[in-house]
Amino acid sequence: MSEIDRDGLADRYWEKKPMSALNQREWEALCDGCGKCCLNKLEDEDGDVALTRVACRLLDDTVCLCSNYAMRHEFVPECIVMTPKTILDHLYWLPQTCAYRLVHERKPLYDWHPLVSGDPNSVHDAGVSVQERTVSEINVHEDDWDDYIIEEPT
Template sequence: MTEKPFWKTKTLAEMSNAEWESLCDGCGLCCLNKLEDWETGEVVFTSVACKLLDGDSCRCSDYENRQATVPDCIQLTLQGLREIQWLPPTCGYRLVDEGLDLYWWHPLVSGSPETVHQAGISARGRTISEEGLDVEDLEDYVVDWPMRVGEEQR
């Protein structure tokens, strides 16, 4: 009899820090700049990535110190997860919280950090860095693909 993986047997609140961190699939979508309409609260994604996002791995290049460099970087918590409406529909945290399973391409399922890119879920090859970009120009880079990734798999 095979033991079930931790994300099928534990709630997010029961997970160790290492288990929690491993739920990140490395898509990089959280690291895209977003714009919020102050009147409606609607949030839209841009294709402009945080200066710390490694465009190839779609991981933070300085994860441990990211908040010192990028003070408004989100530290995802259980409470935050339930309040943040812009998490992509394929997000491992979101899926587990909703009682759903991880997709085949998630590194915990596939065993490889490359499958999230091979499946076309990640930001790899779709972004530009925020460095040198004027914040006033962000509207020129609004995209909708981050909320549509994985549609054919749902």
């Protein structure tokens, strides 16, 4: 029998189960809450992806969560649903610190990841999130996004 943590998830389940076997709760718990996937990205002709601090209009950067996650596709139809089946299609633009990327690449999660630290704020305390560092896409014209290119917080 596996050890169960206080959230009812098996201890270090992401190291023991293939991504395809994760249930919805386990899958969602992999998200560290950094908010970087909600930043608009620019891709050049070589396929290189640059991160901007221009965030999706639904990102609440005080908590680094979508302000309307359940209905996000009604407001942002292009929002990508990341699943074990779609991860390969989108791996190239996932942040380097993203747990979905790390688990797919069979790398360990960082110590600041909430599943490891047990603290949902550890991602912010470590300075890895985009907490209070974004500007809404509503306020920046798409032609000006290149003025907001940033290095990924790591």
